[in-house]
Amino acid sequence: MPAAKKNGQQTVWFQNPPVIVATATIVGAKEGQGPLGHTFDKVVEDGYYGEKTWERGERRMLAEVMQTAVSRANLQPQNIDFLLAGDLLNQIISANFTARDLGIPFIGLYGACSTMYESMALGAMLIDGGYAENVLVGVSSHNSTAERQYRYPTEQGVQRPLHAQWTVTGAAAAVLSRQGTGPVITHATIGKVIDLGQGDPNDMGAAMAPAAADTMARHLADTARQPEYYDLFVTGDLGVYGRELALQLMRQKGYDISTRFNDCGVMIFSPEQDAHAGGSGCACSGVVTCGYLLQEVRAGRLKRFFGLGTGALLSPVSTMQGETVPGIAHGVVIEGR
Amino acid sequence: MPAAKKNGQQTVWFQNPPVIVATATIVGAKEGQGPLGHTFDKVVEDGYYGEKTWERGERRMLAEVMQTAVSRANLQPQNIDFLLAGDLLNQIISANFTARDLGIPFIGLYGACSTMYESMALGAMLIDGGYAENVLVGVSSHNSTAERQYRYPTEQGVQRPLHAQWTVTGAAAAVLSRQGTGPVITHATIGKVIDLGQGDPNDMGAAMAPAAADTMARHLADTARQPEYYDLFVTGDLGVYGRELALQLMRQKGYDISTRFNDCGVMIFSPEQDAHAGGSGCACSGVVTCGYLLQEVRAGRLKRFFGLGTGALLSPVSTMQGETVPGIAHGVVIEGR
Structure with a gap:
């Protein structure tokens, strides 16, 4: 097998490029009203998504996109070799609890907002390296859970500076596979x-x-x-x-x-x-x-x-x-x- | 190449088992007084390790074991393909800041106290899969940073139940390599x-x-x-x-x-x-x-x-x-x- 990465470089290349066979997305109301609103699978108007807390709402979004992506790939959770996921909450609780519910061997990641690409990069290496047939990757974030954890109590209604950004409420998942059709x-x-x-x-x-x-x-x-x-x-x-x-x-x-x-x-x-x-x-x-x-x-x-x-x-x-x-x-x- | 993992199983096997070519450890005073005290490279009596905060002290321990492990492997940071690390602090700040100082491409992990083995498992896959010649893995924890984040303000002096455990203060690192001698x-x-x-x-x-x-x-x-x-x-x-x-x-x-x-x-x-x-x-x-x-x-x-x-x-x-x-x-x- 030729080396998949040259010494001193940061880029690996895949001899058998893993296929993104299925994806799923959910977003909150504000994201649904944006220019890309029509491109998401589902727009959730209620920030709690029917749950008691925002954290549980976020987790429900993550679980749903993961289940949808697996189902669209015509797979069951037991066909997935590894779940690679993370989120912004302390101790990545959205990902941990979702991993528990799905029962897939789980590799927890923390890359802040880079986690989706961190998971795709690692997932592709695990497939091309011969360790997995199918890998499920996914992330979530939620404006209300992130704001109160990283910045101020939500009730305080702090005015945000104009160079501040708005944490997206939503979740995304993808199934990467050794075989199949897709990008x-x-x-x-x-x-x-x-x-x-x-x-x-x-x-x-x-x-x-x-x-x-x-x-x-x-x-x-x-x-x-x-x-x-x-x-x-x-x-x-x-x-x-x-x-x-x-x-x-x-x-x-x-x-x-x-x-x-x-x-x-x-x-x-x-x-x-x-x-x-x-x-x-x-x-x-x-x-x-x-x-x-x-x-x-x-x-x-x-x-x-x-x-x-x-x-x-x-x-x-x-x-x-x-x-x-x-x-x-x-x-x-x-x-x- | 034969499959490195059978479908439906959780165990991968390495055709060319990666070698643990070097390790390094630092612990705090209490760990140094324990039955394994003589097996650690260094015992630090001062919980701050000369820094302004416990968090910086923890980070200094992590940076030091990583530098020591790389040096013992007769390598430089630029010879390391990936750094895989994590810790218990929110947003894994010990690992993030250490990764910044070392300048090695960084894959941030969160597996709570399982992170050392998560990093060794993934690091071995990246080497055996052909993506790396050398991988640096490491973790840290600190009794004082963990207690105040996970439980109570340190000043409060809460009495601990007898089934509670004591968060170890220390850091460990290992260099995994495709070639070399060692376990x-x-x-x-x-x-x-x-x-x-x-x-x-x-x-x-x-x-x-x-x-x-x-x-x-x-x-x-x-x-x-x-x-x-x-x-x-x-x-x-x-x-x-x-x-x-x-x-x-x-x-x-x-x-x-x-x-x-x-x-x-x-x-x-x-x-x-x-x-x-x-x-x-x-x-x-x-x-x-x-x-x-x-x-x-x-x-x-x-x-x-x-x-x-x-x-x-x-x-x-x-x-x-x-x-x-x-x-x-x-x-x-x-x-x-």
Whole structure:
């Protein structure tokens, strides 16, 4: 078997690219009203989703997309070798409890908002490496559970700065398989934690943009490709300002991606929706990738894109202790087949 | 290439077993005074480890063991393909900030106290699968950072019930390599999240024992081996009562492992040390495995063992919302070579 990664590089390539055989998405009301509202499987108007707490509502969304994705793949949970999942809540409780209910061997991940792409990258390695036939990946986030955990009590109604982003309420799941039909994952680039000293926990786009640019540039260098090779570079949740900063950083690295660069956080809300700098959260890149982007690939309108999950490694404790907010970005290449 | 895992099984086997070429451990004062004190590389008397906060002290321990392990492997951080790490703190800040400082492509994990074995299992798959030459894995925990996050403000001095465990202060790291000399990882069994309805957040051993028994029994069934094949089954941090419960559950499943079963949480403290039911925390299985157990394997006194990291998927939020505490256990087979 040829080496799947060259020494000193961050990009692995898949000899037998794993297939994304099924996906599922759920979003909240605000996301349903956005420009991509029609691309999601289900829009839930009630933030509690019929449960007693927001946390249970979030978990119900995650469980539902996972069950839907498995069912669409014509599989049962017992046919899934590994579940790779995570979320933003402390101790990733949404993922843990969902894993319990599904009964699939579980690998818990924490990559902040990069977790969807972290799970796709790892899941693809487990399949191509010979350890799995089918892997289920998924993430969730919820505006109300995240805001009160990361920022202020919800009841306080704190005014948000204009550069703040809006945590997306929703969940996304995908089944990756060794065989089947659908878009394939051809490469994965695992990112480094990058910290340019940004310390404002409300400005996550600026915290993540250097990591996004680092992973994109590294991917292009590792693969000896030019930006034109891809129809699109799409980051998870840099938002309006983070996207601009990533573009500038890419120019400094010698790459102009301005004609082919978008961000799920920018795409998911319209400016009139008062989401300020755009969407964020694990579900932001999750639902846009498993919804709109993969639909475009399946329809042939998007041939090949490099998608990145972007994570602000933010913690209320570290912020209160005066630490900066480092960022990370993991990317995978998704191609139509 | 033959399949590295059979459908419906949870155990993968490695065609070219990755080698544990180097390890490093640091512990706090209490752990240093325990029966295994002489097996750790360094004992730190000061809980702050010279830093301003316990969190920074914990992080310093994690960074130090990682640097020591890499250096003992005669490598530089740039020779490491992936860093797989996690800890108990919200948003795994110990691992994130250490990953930033080391500059190694980073895959963040959360498996509660099972994280050391989760990272070894995944790291071995990434090497044997052809994606990495060298992988650095590591975990940390700290009694003072964990207690105040999971339970009560430290200043409150709450009396602990006798079935409670004591979170180990320390950090452990290992370098896994495709080539080299040292003990090897021949199999990994990824666990399911198991919940028998235990709801007391102070009784983590009971919460984790069913998962430990499930993974051990599953491993034996998958490999068609009898308990006698192993010199030792060793769990991460079931403690005195959890260990007893796991033994009983194994008997129910038809396996008697009573003559060859120990628990890192039981081993690390002596009864006189007032640690109640034993040690816990990511570092508990981390330092006992990377310290005592691997030293025994290198010395030939232990030929082959099945080690398991055990995680109580405990969260203050889920506990306050009336949820139970599910458990998970991931295991790897380590053999002397």
